[in-house]
Amino acid sequence: KAKISGKNTYRIFDNDMKKNNERTFIIQNDLRDAIKNNEFVLYYQPRIRTEDLKIIGVEALIRWVHPKLGLISPGEFISIAEDSGLIGNIGEWVLETACKQLAAWSKMGCKDLTMSVNFSALQFLQVNLQETVKTIINKCNVDPQKLEIEITESAVIDQDVGLQENINKLKEIGFQIAIDDFGTGYSSLAYIKKFQVNTIKIDQSFLINIIEDKSNEIIVSAVIKLAQALGLNVVAEGVETSDQFHKLKEMDCKEVQGFFFSKPLPKEEVEKNFLM
Numbered sequence: 001k002a003k004i005s006g007k008n009t010y011r012i013f014d015n016d017m018k019k020n021n022e023r024t025f026i027i028q029n030d031l032r033d034a035i036k037n038n039e040f041v042l043y044y045q046p047r048i049r050t051e052d053l054k055i056i057g058v059e060a061l062i063r064w065v066h067p068k069l070g071l072i073s074p075g076e077f078i079s080i081a082e083d084s085g086l087i088g089n090i091g092e093w094v095l096e097t098a099c100k101q102l103a104a105w106s107k108m109g110c111k112d113l114t115m116s117v118n119f120s121a122l123q124f125l126q127v128n129l130q131e132t133v134k135t136i137i138n139k140c141n142v143d144p145q146k147l148e149i150e151i152t153e154s155a156v157i158d159q160d161v162g163l164q165e166n167i168n169k170l171k172e173i174g175f176q177i178a179i180d181d182f183g184t185g186y187s188s189l190a191y192i193k194k195f196q197v198n199t200i201k202i203d204q205s206f207l208i209n210i211i212e213d214k215s216n217e218i219i220v221s222a223v224i225k226l227a228q229a230l231g232l233n234v235v236a237e238g239v240e241t242s243d244q245f246h247k248l249k250e251m252d253c254k255e256v257q258g259f260f261f262s263k264p265l266p267k268e269e270v271e272k273n274f275l276m
């Protein structure tokens, strides 16, 4: 009996693998033309001020609307883009699209809104990053002070030579720098100093059970205090419940982001629900 079920299990696994391989193959294959075919879209997740629940900014999050596979999340294709050398072009598309949107919202009267954009660590290793980025912000006519580049901590690890130089160059242009998923990578504290970041985004994993789990509560509270003592902004990511929000408010966390306020939305819905 055990043998039969073992065999069945194996066969199911095998089919799943085949399906996954097919999907990965399609993704790898079609990614190259996705920009040209206009298949990427940015969603925007509001960043909310705890004090008065006002929107202070948005984070741009890429989605791929594939003609056959439908909506594909960045978790599934960003690493493929990195491996296949396409992340540079995709990153430029993201930055330019986000800058154009920021300019449009500024024109609409939302002049204080900030735009956060995720950068892959590989983008920081691009040789002409500074020129490329300057060209984009000039073309879109946006104030770099209103733009924040989010770097995922775990991505930083082995490559900090070119990275530090390029972060400095972006800071010279006027960009804000945020450490994303804070607390999940290595040497987090060293990065704060080394890269002179402006913002710490506390990883959502620390908010799980923040009400019952004393150690998570202590960690989050300590990070908030640390950030404040260093004069940095701190954002709690992945706030899903009213309890979490109130706990964070109690801890004096000034900015929050998460499904409790809004999931990432297409631009029209951001306008309708938050900007008008």
Ligand code: C2E
Pocket (backbone or CB within 6 Å): 045, 060, 061, 062, 073, 074, 075, 078, 091, 094, 118, 119, 120, 150, 152, 180, 181, 204, 237, 238, 239, 240, 257, 258, 259, 260, 263, 264
């Ligand atoms: P991230 O930058 O840490 O973004 C937060 C992720 O958590 C987003 O997933 C967002 O939809 C999700 N999220 C937000 N609030 C909640 C919540 O309350 N609960 C839960 N469970 N999840 C929440 P998404 O959009 O799938 O993006 C995943 C990751 O992909 C991002 O993590 C970021 O590292 C990367 N990414 C997204 N867009 C880009 C991009 O344009 N360029 C690059 N290089 N990476 C990107």
Ligand code: MG
Pocket (backbone or CB within 6 Å): 059, 118, 150, 180
């Ligand atoms: Mg992010």
Ligand code: MG
Pocket (backbone or CB within 6 Å): 180, 181, 201, 203, 204, 237
């Ligand atoms: Mg994050």
Ligand code: MG
Pocket (backbone or CB within 6 Å): 180, 181
């Ligand atoms: Mg993340």
